[in-house]
Amino acid sequence: MSERMHTTPLPVQPEPKGWPRVKKFVSSRFRSGAWRARKALIPAATSAIAAVAAYAFASIIFGHSEPYFAATAALISLGFGRDPHIRKALEVSIGVTLGIFVGDTLQTLLGQGYWQGVIVVFVTIILARFIDSGVIFTTQMSIQSVLIVLLPIPPEGPFSRSLDAVIGGIIAIAITMLTPVSVRREAVAGFRELFTSITGVFRELSHALESHDSRGGWVALIEARGLQTKIDAVRAELAAADEHATYAPTRRSARQDLQEMSRTLEKTDLAVRSLRIIARRVITVIDEVDGKTEAVDDLERMASWFGDAGDAVAVLGRSVSEPVAPGRHRSLSVARDALGSVTTKLTPRNLGAGTLHGEALVMMCRPMMVDFLEATGSDHDEATSYLPTLGN
Incomplete structure (x- = not known):
């Protein structure tokens, strides 16, 4: 018959204090940050290419002077998830484009100013909630529309920004389709x-x-x-x-x-x-x-x-x-x-x-x-x- 073994409990290591505690915290944060950075290399490169490509396409092909919304729409549509999903990119690009289009339309009808901005955001939020129940979709539409109504109208006209959004969304979807990911x-x-x-x-x-x-x-x-x-x-x-x-x-x-x-x-x-x-x-x-x-x-x-x-x-x-x-x-x-x-x-x-x-x-x-x-x-x-x- 085997005898029961008696063991002495291990001593509890005290928590470090002062500088050792700070050093341990910084080291832990550095390791976790380095791990996240390594995982983000491909998504970061994909997002950078999409944003610059959308901006360059709208600027060179269509001659838009400041196609910021092309780069913005591409970045938002592409997102920064684990792997890009085509349906998600399509849904987000539609939301971004629709928000910019609503802002362009209301700015053309109402003009530019603070009270117009209030009306634009209110109408955009109500429209977004009517279209989709997602909070992110509503936020995307409202942010884009308020930027449209508060920023100066570009030389190419108000609806050039809607075209920029379409360009950005299309490029984001194209990059998503071509991104080499392991589907299995x-x-x-x-x-x-x-x-x-x-x-x-x-x-x-x-x-x-x-x-x-x-x-x-x-x-x-x-x-x-x-x-x-x-x-x-x-x-x-x-x-x-x-x-x-x-x-x-x-x-x-x-x-x-x-x-x-x-x-x-x-x-x-x-x-x-x-x-x-x-x-x-x-x-x-x-x-x-x-x-x-x-x-x-x-x-x-x-x-x-x-x-x-x-x-x-x-x-x-x-x-x-x-x-x-x-x-x-x-x-x-x-x-x-x-x-x-x-x-x-x-x-x-x-x-x-x-x-x-x-x-x-x-x-x-x-x-x-x-x-x-x-x-x-x-x-x-x-x-x-x-x-x-x-x-x-």
């Missing part, structure tokens, strides 16, 4: 996190069955209920990636990959919905056999199956993160074999389900595993072919 990167990261969590639920269920602890089943159930948020996040990333691949000529080839990933996600979503119900049933099965020594072996066989199923699902999760299609397809084939091997054991007799709730648990696992198999790219007939007949 965020979706793959989301898939990796999602399948790690799904695997964790399987292992929690396996441990709960093995230790006859229904509290572990409740933990797995809570984790399973939280999977929907991660599924929705991956779905949003795939939608953004598909948008970019649809409109960007340099990313058209990625659409097939994204379609396959979307199918994997939808089938995984169906499987997770079943997993939540299964987690609740596991709790019932554990409670049902509590105190019945003859049912211990049955729980251990089910625990072993959930552990194997979790390992197979982990293989599926790794398959989705493969960078190129040939490697991903080979990896999905391996995942299909692993999932199929687990599915062939799904009968009440094989898993020792000798009670009504135990049999119900096994039957619930069958459609879930079919969904996971279809997530690998199998059609429904191929996926169901792995299910053993219930007489076995």
Whole structure:
């Protein structure tokens, strides 16, 4: 029998004071600032090129003397997010252009002055709220319109600034379409996190069955209920990636990959919905056999199956993160074999389900595993072919 080890608690390090504290704070801020600056290199370069290109285009091609609003519209439309999104750039450019156009129109009708500025901002805000519920959209329109009505009219006329805004928006959208971004990167990261969590639920269920602890089943159930948020996040990333691949000529080839990933996600979503119900049933099965020594072996066989199923699902999760299609397809084939091997054991007799709730648990696992198999790219007939007949 091993002896309990006694350890002395580690001493708590006191917080630095005076100059060491200031030095630690400055060092921490410097490291975080340097990290943000490195991440901003490409977005900063893209924004700078867009602003100067819009200004130069309006100045050289159209002969505008001070096309500041072309550069402003390009910068605002492009934004400074993680990756530029075409739909967002289009929406923002429309808001900026509309705000400038409203300002130009009202300035032409009312003239220039302070009270005119009040009317312009008021009308612009009301119009923006009518068009869109977003606060940012309203702010963009109102800022552009008030600048228009308070700044001097350019020599080319009031509506030249509206044209500048259109130029800036178009250039921002064009740069967004041509910007080399990885359309799969965020979706793959989301898939990796999602399948790690799904695997964790399987292992929690396996441990709960093995230790006859229904509290572990409740933990797995809570984790399973939280999977929907991660599924929705991956779905949003795939939608953004598909948008970019649809409109960007340099990313058209990625659409097939994204379609396959979307199918994997939808089938995984169906499987997770079943997993939540299964987690609740596991709790019932554990409670049902509590105190019945003859049912211990049955729980251990089910625990072993959930552990194997979790390992197979982990293989599926790794398959989705493969960078190129040939490697991903080979990896999905391996995942299909692993999932199929687990599915062939799904009968009440094989898993020792000798009670009504135990049999119900096994039957619930069958459609879930079919969904996971279809997530690998199998059609429904191929996926169901792995299910053993219930007489076995």
